[in-house]
Each structure stands twice: as C-alpha cells, then as structure tokens.
Amino acid sequence: MSHEDYKGMLELEALDALEAIEGRAVREHLEDCAECRAELRELRDTAAMLAHLVPAATPPAHLRARILDAVAAEDQKSSAQPETDTQPLKEKEPLPFVPRRASYNWGALLAASVLIGALLVSLFLVWQRKNQAEAELAREREVRELLSAPGSNMVMLAGTETAPQARAKLAYDRQTGRAVLFADGLPPAPAGKAYQLWFITPDGKVLPGGVFATNQSGQAEMRDQIPAEGRNAQTFAVTLEPAGGVRVATGAKYLLGSKS
Amino acid sequence: MPTSDTELLRAIASGDSGALAELYDRYRSILFGLLLRILHDSAEAEDVLQEVFIQTWRRASAFDESRGKAFTWLVTIARSRAIDRLRSRSAQERTALRAAPDPWEKVSDASDDAVRSEEGERVRRALAEISEEQRQTLLLAYFEGLSQTEIAERTSTPLGTVKTRTRAGLLRLRELLSR
Numbered sequence: 001m002s003h004e005d006y007k008g009m010l011e012l013e014a015l016d017a018l019e020a021i022e023g024r025a026v027r028e029h030l031e032d033c034a035e036c037r038a039e040l041r042e043l044r045d046t047a048a049m050l051a052h053l054v055p056a057a058t059p060p061a062h063l064r065a066r067i068l069d070a071v072a073a074e075d076q077k078s079s080a081q082p083e084t085d086t087q088p089l090k091e092k093e094p095l096p097f098v099p100r101r102a103s104y105n106w107g108a109l110l111a112a113s114v115l116i117g118a119l120l121v122s123l124f125l126v127w128q129r130k131n132q133a134e135a136e137l138a139r140e141r142e143v144r145e146l147l148s149a150p151g152s153n154m155v156m157l158a159g160t161e162t163a164p165q166a167r168a169k170l171a172y173d174r175q176t177g178r179a180v181l182f183a184d185g186l187p188p189a190p191a192g193k194a195y196q197l198w199f200i201t202p203d204g205k206v207l208p209g210g211v212f213a214t215n216q217s218g219q220a221e222m223r224d225q226i227p228a229e230g231r232n233a234q235t236f237a238v239t240l241e242p243a244g245g246v247r248v249a250t251g252a253k254y255l256l257g258s259k260s
Numbered sequence: 261m262p263t264s265d266t267e268l269l270r271a272i273a274s275g276d277s278g279a280l281a282e283l284y285d286r287y288r289s290i291l292f293g294l295l296l297r298i299l300h301d302s303a304e305a306e307d308v309l310q311e312v313f314i315q316t317w318r319r320a321s322a323f324d325e326s327r328g329k330a331f332t333w334l335v336t337i338a339r340s341r342a343i344d345r346l347r348s349r350s351a352q353e354r355t356a357l358r359a360a361p362d363p364w365e366k367v368s369d370a371s372d373d374a375v376r377s378e379e380g381e382r383v384r385r386a387l388a389e390i391s392e393e394q395r396q397t398l399l400l401a402y403f404e405g406l407s408q409t410e411i412a413e414r415t416s417t418p419l420g421t422v423k424t425r426t427r428a429g430l431l432r433l434r435e436l437l438s439r
Contacts, residue, residue, distance in 0.1 A: 011426060011427040011431060012426060012427065015401045016340065016405075017408050019408075019409075037327070041328050042434060043434065044328045044336070045332050046434040046437060047332075049379065049383050050398065051291075051294045051335045052290065052377060052383045053380060054293040054297040054403075055380075056289035056290050056292075057289060057292045057293040057296055058292065059288050059289070063310065064284060064285075064288070066310060067280075067310050067313045067314065068277060068280070070314055071277050071280060074314075075275070211311060213348075220348070221347075222344070223344060227322075243307060243311075244311050245311070245318070
C-alpha cells in the first residue's frame with residue numbers, strides 16, 4: 001500500500017474505527033512516517049473534541065478521595081515490600097527466552113492451526129449461544145487477525161487452586177503488544193475488586209496489565225496493550241486486586257500459564 | 261500561572277499525587293459526562309472514571325505530547341474503557357440503550373441548555389455545518405463505539421459509503437474547528 005492509501009485511513013484510525021488488520025498496517029506505517037503521525041495527532045484531537053458535546057456532569061465528591069486513596073495505597077505497597085509482593089507470581093520459574101528461527105516449524109504450525117481452529121470453534125459456540133451476532137463477528141475477526149500476525153502468540157492459562165474451574169486464552173502480538181484475553185469459569189469478583197492480568201518476563205519482572213470484570217456466567221473478554229518491556233514475557237497470571245488495578249500484585253492468583 | 265496539562269502529567273509520572281488531584285479536578289466533569297453518555301449507568305461511570313485516573317497514575321510516563329494533547333489522551337482512555345464495558349454487556353442490554361437520545365438531539369434542544377461550555381458550543385456549531393449523514397456516522401462511531409460494518413448495518417447504508425462519510429465528516433469537522 002502506498003503512503004496515500006495509509007493517509008486515507010487515518011480518519012478511521014483516529015476514531016478507532018478501522019478493522020484490526022488495517023489498524024495494524026496503519027500503525028506500522030506510522031512508525032516510519034512523520035507526516036502521517038502529525039496528521040493523526042490532529043485528527044485525534046478533533047475526534048476528542050466530540051466529547052465536549054455531552055453536558056458536563058459532576059461526579060460524586062467521594063470519588064475523588066476514593067481515587068487518591070487507591071493511588072496512595074498502591075504507592076505504599078510498592079515501596080513497603082516490593083519483593084514479597086511480587087514473589088507469589090514467580091511460582092513457576094520463567095523459561096529462558098529462545099528466539100524463534102525464521103524457518104518454518106511445520107509441527108508448530110499445524111499445532112497452531114489446530115489451536116486457532118479450536119479457538120474459533122469454541123468462540124463460535126459461545127457466541128452462538130449468546131446470540132450477539134454483530135459484535136462477535138468483529139471479535140472473531142480480531143482474534144483471527146491477531147493470530148495471523150507474524151509476531152503472534154497464544155498462551156493458555158489454567159485455573160489455580162483458588163479457582164480450579166477457571167481457564168483463559170491470551171492471544172497477543174509481540175510486535176505491537178496488542179492482546180486479547182478470553183477467560184471462563186472465574187468466580188464473580190467481590191464488590192470493589194476486579195481481575196488483573198500480569199506479564200512476567202524471563203528476568204523476573206512482573207508488569208501490570210489491564211483490569212477486567214466477568215459477566216454473570218464467569219466469562220470475561222479484555223483487550224490490552226502489553227507494554228514494550230513486557231512483550232518477551234514467558235509467564236502470565238491473573239490475580240484478584242482492588243477494582244482500579246494496582247502496580248504491584250497483591251491478591252491471590254486465579255490463573256497462571258507459561259508460553260510453551 | 262496555571263500549570264499546563266503536560267506539566268501535570270510529568271509531575272504525576274514522578275509520583276506527585278497532588279498533580280493527579282489537580283488533573284482530576286480539571287477534567288472530572290467532562291469525563292464523567294462522557295462516561296454517563298456512553299454507559300447510561302452512574303455506578304459504572306464512576307468505576308470507569310476511577311480506572312481512568314488510576315491508569316493515568318500508572319502510565320503517565322507513557323504520555324507523549326508529540327502524539328496528541330493531554331486532553332485527547334484522557335478522553336481516549338475514558339472512551340475506550342467505556343466502550344469495552346459496553347461491548348461486554350448482553351445484546352439485550354445494548355438494544356435497550358439504543359432508545360437513548362443521541363447527544364446531538366439532546367443538546368440541540370434549546371430548552372436543555374443548563375450546562376453549555378464554550379468548547380461545546382464550538383463543536384455544536386461546527387457539526388451543524390456538516391451533512392446530517394456525516395454527523396450521524398461520526399456520532400455512532402464516537403459515542404456508541406460501533407464499527408464501520410455495524411454502522412452500515414444499523415443505517416442500511418453500503419460500507420463504502422459509511423467509510424467515506426466518516427472520513428469526510430471528520431476532515432470537515434477539523435477544518436471547521438480550526439477557524
């Protein structure tokens with residue numbers, strides 16, 4: 001595609017309205033094109049102006065204190081006992097990172113396509129049951145595109161003793177950091193709590209990921225952006241944390257999985 | 261001299277919770293209004309607003325002024341989190357919400373002008389100058405988080421036309437707002 005083609009996609013990107021595969025292509029182009037970056041910046045600023053259309057509404061006064069308390073609590077935790085806090089997540093020793101060779105490993109490709117096939121079938125069945133045709137087709141496309149990217153990975157997370165019924169699939173793109181997590185069988189989070197994803201790198205760093213809630217059937221779906229320093233993570237975990245999420249894991253682990 | 265948003269974000273990145281409080285006071289009302297509009301649920305809007313500022317606290321160092329204004333950054337976080345929640349709701353709940361008035365209808369009603377910001381007026385005037393179809397497409401994409409395909413289905417319009425309207429609408433809006 002030419003620069004002009006990409007340029008014509010920036011308006012949609014500014015509204016997050018591109019299909020996943022186009023979005024990825026545009027973001028790759030942006031890395032090399034200062035002109036498009038500047039254009040997108042302006043278009044994003046324009047899109048954000050639409051927020052002014054809505055009448056302003058004052059949130060309840062207690063929310064300010066709740067946020068500042070949550071932030072203070074995070075800091076205290078991270079400065080007080082960073083080692084013990086991160087320790088529980090290191091239960092499984094991360095495997096050493098072995099760079100992939102460019103040559104094809106047919107066995108792995110076959111296994112990956114079986115996994116992709118199984119994922120698509122299970123997604124399809126869940127979706128069919130929930131009868132959410134519109135949104136779900138878009139999701140299926142998103143996962144398929146995510147898994148067909150050159151840097152794509154999929155990790156299965158298993159429930160820990162705390163939640164033996166739970167399981168999850170995490171699909172992510174190592175190049176862009178885009179990630180989608182599908183979880184199932186999680187108990188509903190108590191009030192004020194939510195689940196949070198963690199990325200554990202080979203050198204033992206535990207990086208915070210997105211926060212999510214489940215629906216009434218214990219299912220959850222979350223999109224996240226893995227920070228650059230977490231894209232070589234070998235181990236992934238989900239813990240129960242305060243609803244806003246924390247910087248350092250404190251809660252019980254519910255899901256755990258490593259890259260095979 | 262008042263501190264700029266970018267300076268506040270820098271202070272937040274260095275761990276200054278007072279700066280976070282100041283940023284919150286500056287944008288809480290517009291963000292809460294936006295979240296209420298997308299989610300139609302006060303408790304959920306509060307939760308997401310909290311998430312937005314906690315994410316701001318955790319990721320302020322990732323803010324890059326060369327990629328957009330701080331206001332854009334905050335609004336983008338708030339909107340995408342709200343739309344993720346919207347999408348996790350059941351189809352039934354979402355259908356019920358479609359009956360909600362779109363912000364354009366609501367604010368163009370002259371009797372409902374209790375809170376009208378100066379910026380809001382500018383955007384409203386600009387939107388009044390673009391075509392009805394372009395306006396509808398932009399608002400569906402922005403406030404409902406609908407994909408282009410979903411907008412095409414909802415409005416019984418060919419996908420190509422929807423894309424053209426979205427692009428033209430946003431470009432025209434930018435032009436009008438830069439006057």
